[in-house]
Amino acid sequence: MANVTLRNVRKTYPGGFEAIKGIDVAVGDGQFCVLVGPSGCGKSTLLRMVAGLETISSGEIEIGERVVNTIEPADRDIAMVFQNYALYPHMTVYNNMAYGLRNRGMPKPEIEQRVREAARILEIEALLDRKPRQLSGGQRQRVAMGRAIVRQPKVFLFDEPLSNLDAKLRIAMRVEIRKLQRRLATTSIYVTHDQLEAMTLADILVVMNGGVVEQIGSPLEVYHRPATTFVASFIGAPPMNLIALEGSELRRQLGDHGDATTLGIRPEDLTLTSGDAGDGGLALKLRVDAVERVGPESFVYGRPGDHQGEAEIIVRVAGEHTPALGEHVLAVASRAKLHLFGRDGRRLEP
Amino acid sequence: MHKNVVFQHRWLPYLLIAPQLLIVLAFFYWPALQAVWQSFLLQDAFGLSTTFVGFENYVELIRQPEYFGAVIRTFVFSALIAGSSLSFALLLAVMADKPLSGSTVYRTLLIWPYAVAPAVAGVLWIFMLHPSLGMVARGLRALGLDWNPLLNGNHAMILVVLAAAWKQISYNFLFFLAGLQSIPKSVLEAAAIDGAGPMRRFWTVTFPLLTPTIFFLIVVNIVYAFFDTFGIIDAMTGGGPAKATETLVYKVYLDGLLGGNLGSSAAQSVLLMMMVIVLTAIQFRYVERKVTY
Numbered sequence: 001m002a003n004v005t006l007r008n009v010r011k012t013y014p015g016g017f018e019a020i021k022g023i024d025v026a027v028g029d030g031q032f033c034v035l036v037g038p039s040g041c042g043k044s045t046l047l048r049m050v051a052g053l054e055t056i057s058s059g060e061i062e063i064g065e066r067v068v069n070t071i072e073p074a075d076r077d078i079a080m081v082f083q084n085y086a087l088y089p090h091m092t093v094y095n096n097m098a099y100g101l102r103n104r105g106m107p108k109p110e111i112e113q114r115v116r117e118a119a120r121i122l123e124i125e126a127l128l129d130r131k132p133r134q135l136s137g138g139q140r141q142r143v144a145m146g147r148a149i150v151r152q153p154k155v156f157l158f159d160e161p162l163s164n165l166d167a168k169l170r171i172a173m174r175v176e177i178r179k180l181q182r183r184l185a186t187t188s189i190y191v192t193h194d195q196l197e198a199m200t201l202a203d204i205l206v207v208m209n210g211g212v213v214e215q216i217g218s219p220l221e222v223y224h225r226p227a228t229t230f231v232a233s234f235i236g237a238p239p240m241n242l243i244a245l246e247g248s249e250l251r252r253q254l255g256d257h258g259d260a261t262t263l264g265i266r267p268e269d270l271t272l273t274s275g276d277a278g279d280g281g282l283a284l285k286l287r288v289d290a291v292e293r294v295g296p297e298s299f300v301y302g303r304p305g306d307h308q309g310e311a312e313i314i315v316r317v318a319g320e321h322t323p324a325l326g327e328h329v330l331a332v333a334s335r336a337k338l339h340l341f342g343r344d345g346r347r348l349e350p
Numbered sequence: 351m352h353k354n355v356v357f358q359h360r361w362l363p364y365l366l367i368a369p370q371l372l373i374v375l376a377f378f379y380w381p382a383l384q385a386v387w388q389s390f391l392l393q394d395a396f397g398l399s400t401t402f403v404g405f406e407n408y409v410e411l412i413r414q415p416e417y418f419g420a421v422i423r424t425f426v427f428s429a430l431i432a433g434s435s436l437s438f439a440l441l442l443a444v445m446a447d448k449p450l451s452g453s454t455v456y457r458t459l460l461i462w463p464y465a466v467a468p469a470v471a472g473v474l475w476i477f478m479l480h481p482s483l484g485m486v487a488r489g490l491r492a493l494g495l496d497w498n499p500l501l502n503g504n505h506a507m508i509l510v511v512l513a514a515a516w517k518q519i520s521y522n523f524l525f526f527l528a529g530l531q532s533i534p535k536s537v538l539e540a541a542a543i544d545g546a547g548p549m550r551r552f553w554t555v556t557f558p559l560l561t562p563t564i565f566f567l568i569v570v571n572i573v574y575a576f577f578d579t580f581g582i583i584d585a586m587t588g589g590g591p592a593k594a595t596e597t598l599v600y601k602v603y604l605d606g607l608l609g610g611n612l613g614s615s616a617a618q619s620v621l622l623m624m625m626v627i628v629l630t631a632i633q634f635r636y637v638e639r640k641v642t643y
């Protein structure tokens with residue numbers, strides 16, 4: 001059991017490209033930390049630095065009160081699950097799991113007992129004598145998990161472990177990983193670019209973009225109070241509506257809005273109505289462009305007034321009763337649900 | 351999945367393979383058949399008359415201790431070449447696989463020896479190891495080693511093996527490099543996290559994953575040592591001293607062309623042909639199964 005602490009960590013690749021530009025993260029003992037961000041933002045790089053597979057250009061990484069900057073991966077007491085699983089193709093499932101224990105000189109009976117226990121937890125007992133190529137994608141994923149848990153390491157590292165699975169299996173495995181992590185109470189760092197996976201798994205969510213951290217917090221904190229316009233648009237599906245205030249008639253409606261240049265409203269915080277906003281809230285006149293019905297809810301896409309140039313606004317409506325295409329509707333939001341962002345994209349505290 | 355192409359014209363496929371077939375027939379099957387026929391004949395000393403003698407040439411051969419000696423010698427020779435060139439090529443490939451700057455130059459340089467003609471390679475090594483001319487030989491002598499491949503059979507064998515193995519290193523290197531690069535990096539990283547040091551990683555992960563390549567190369571190298579080393583032997587030692595480097599192929603040449611014993615020479619080539627067929631069959635069976643892991 002261990003904390004993981006990153007202090008002003010930077011990474012410059014040999015070519016001179018700075019992939020990580022100073023990151024501070026503290027993951028408490030037994031917590032599940034999810035690194036989320038768009039492709040190329042440096043998530044894998046950061047995770048691999050924690051694993052010891054990439055050198056640390058500057059800053060400090062601490063695992064369990066011990067600075068590990070110059071410590072070999074083998075001696076960091078971590079286990080990693082790779083995106084492509086990285087199973088040893090020439091070894092049976094049993095040997096895949098036993099390999100790390102044998103390398104550490106564990107006595108045979110104990111290895112056997114640990115591997116059987118892990119196989120039981122992951123329900124892969126029947127597969128122990130197979131080679132990886134004889135397994136389905138989901139089974140390989142389980143073996144990769146098994147290989148990590150038999151070691152009983154201080155920290156689990158996951159690099160997009162579910163991205164090669166189909167949608168249904170992905171959800172099932174997501175739930176299982178969470179249950180397993182709770183049960184073992186092992187500190188975990190999990191990389192994904194899927195915001196839903198991030199929201200559902202995380203104790204602490206780290207939203208990254210372009211080698212820097214945009215926001216750290218609990219998933220709901222990040223959802224309800226996004227620190228930047230980037231986080232606002234990245235977390236949540238469909239994303240938050242972001243409306244430029246410059247030259248918009250919304251300025252007048254808002255009255256005192258400080259230095260805000262961008263207004264954010266979540267699709268579910270907008271209500272379609274025939275009345276008006278009242279209580280200092282906001283009212284948007286929309287012309288309906290498109291409607292998506294997904295069963296329990298529907299998404300209405302519209303543009304404010306006649307301004308063709310303005311960004312499309314998404315409104316989430318419960319049920320299937322939606323306005324017709326081309327209809328003019330009024331979308332209102334209460335003042336408390338508005339997010340205001342300054343010129344630099346940072347949130348202005350209301 | 352079917353990849354069969356359906357030809358509109360019935361004869362077109364046969365027409366397309368005809369040139370290849372003709373070449374194979376004219377330059378392989380015809381001489382091969384001739385050799386088989388020849389191996390059943392016995393010519394008198396002046397080449398004036400030939401008699402059909404059945405398997406007598408073969409029986410004669412097998413009775414000959416010299417032939418048996420040549421078989422053993424060829425096996426030792428092949429094993430030495432395959433062993434040394436494979437292990438050295440693997441070492442070079444493992445070093446070249448590291449992501450270093452300038453590795454392309456290094457790789458290109460390593461591939462060059464393959465383009466050197468066998469006889470040239472032989473001469474090159476002679477210059478280095480010639481007892482009186484070669485600089486390496488002089489160095490060895492300075493170390494108190496009486497290096498003389500012209501008189502000492504073992505030394506001659508070492509010399510030929512060196513030259514022949516050296517020529518094959520490039521080829522092996524290329525295959526090993528390709529094999530190494532097809533091993534996913536993450537598998538080795540997983541092994542590193544699993545507590546395996548570089549040596550252990552090599553022997554428990556890299557090496558087993560290379561076994562298909564190694565097996566393929568062993569067969570290729572043995573075939574090479576059996577048949578393609580004629581030029582090197584001819585240029586370097588001519589089979590000597592005292593038959594110390596006379597391999598099966600070289601013996602065919604000596605007995606047939608120089609010794610005038612065409613029947614025995616033909617019988618020897620037929621036996622050699624059978625060995626290639628066996629080796630190739632092993633290889634094909636293996637390639638079909640493709641992987642051991």
Ligand SMILES: Nc1ncnc2c1ncn2[C@@H]1O[C@H](COP(=O)(O)OP(=O)(O)OP(=O)(O)O)[C@@H](O)[C@H]1O
Nearest residue numbers: 013015017019038039040041042043044045046193
């Ligand atoms: N070995 C390398 N040398 C140079 N640049 C690299 C190297 N590896 C990654 N990068 C760069 O560093 C940046 C971050 O890469 P990284 O793999 O960490 O992204 P990621 O967030 O994991 O993306 P993805 O979601 O696509 O996996 C990218 O711009 C990438 O091009």
Ligand SMILES: [Mg+2]
Nearest residue numbers: 043044045159
């Ligand atoms: Mg990645």
